[in-house]
Amino acid sequence: MEPASLTWVLVSAALVLFMTPGLAFFYGGMDRGRNVLNMLMMNLYCVLIIPVVWMVLGYSLSQGGSGNWIGNFDWFFLKDIGVLEDNGGQLATIAFLGMFAAITPALISGAVADRMKFSAWAIFVPVWSLLVYVPVFKWVYGGWLGDRGSLDFAGGTAIHVNAGIAALAAVLVLGKRKGWPQEGHPPHSMPLVMIGTGILWFGWFGFNAGSSLAASGQAAQAFMNTFLAAAAAGLVWVITEWLRDGKPTNLGAASGIVSGLVAITPAAGYVSGGAPLAIGGIAGLVCCYAVKLKSKAGYDDALDVVGVHLVGGLVGSLLIGFFANPEFFDGSFGEGLFYGGGAGLLGEQALANLAAMVWSFIITFGIMLVLKKTIGVRVSPQDEADGLDYSQHAESAYH
């Protein structure tokens, strides 16, 4: 890897690391004050356990070898990976991808908020990472889904759709929070949500533009797309709720920004021009309605991981089928419908997301059921009432 690219990948890796505490604040502010520390800890725990899992086994199983379904053990404990070859490029890439591995299970924490035993979460995260994240990542990046021609620039299918559908499976096993939906569970600190949103947007430039794995023009376009899609989605969400509910809200703006970031993730290095505005705008509109599904369908996805990450990821991933523009990037990927590519790419996008969703849902449901039958997944009603900060961690956020 040439020096400029190596520098950009390392900087991007640090940017992506910062997203996990950003996500923790984004979620933590939306939580109630007696559960905020538990939320921060669920997220922080992901950057404690996943680097270990990733170094020992995760990277090797998700990138080793040429298998269609799963990697191999060639890079167990990063065996034989030196820094003298390729200027340390592979090691930089492993670090960069490790940050993605860490934030993906963290996304699920928003759905199970306020009621999951921390001990169950502590086991769920590494097990889910190896049984769900690693194989789906392999399918998309170096396995059968990628080989068929489906596109996922920075993890729309592999990360957001994957974690979003897993969040749905997890809350179906876990059950609803006490008092939901009657009590409304309003955010305890909107300023914390806004800080988290800012950190996420900042870090997301590394997430998307870093995914070129090169200091290249494609990275510059991915950066610009990340900027524009988030703005467009936040704008559309706010306008939608202003017209629909009467007032523009901070939470709407923050949720819109994140939905746009999610939607542009799979498309960031494949689209250009006005496409990021369209992708972000559509995601903002669709997600603004999708977050209302949980009340109608009766699943308690506490902080809208399904409505924002699953739905936003699907929107962005499917829109690649319309907007992918290989000519602009001088790339060898498929053309979208608007660039004369026919419906082939759209079909591959649909198949890739369907495959990821089926696997992720079934295996996540299974992991949660096993945890439920063994150590239990849910805190006692008394612990839930006292708040998870005190009952799980013997701390309180505010004195």
Added chain:
Amino acid sequence: MKLITAIIKPFKLDEVKEALKAAGVTGMTVSEVRGFGRQGGHSETYRGAEYKIDFVPKVRFEIVVDDNVVESVIASIKAAASTGKIGDGKIWVTSVDRLVRIRTGEEGSSAI
């Protein structure tokens, strides 16, 4: 007229509010307070050091009602706030000499 003051566990806030509304109470004031009784405090841990937190979070309801509904309001609060465990809180009743509705100047029971 009586002032009913109730100290309850914070998570019982909504249940007690609903019970009071069901009992016909039309207004109430709620504050987040801290205190302890027989329950004592609880322990928190910071970097391995255990701290005794004497004052635990509670919610205080203040409701002014007519004399004839005092018993039923107390019964409603008791039923809604009870968990049977230590720390459920207390209810006390004090006499109110005078009550004024600021907007209209009404006084006494009609100002409730």
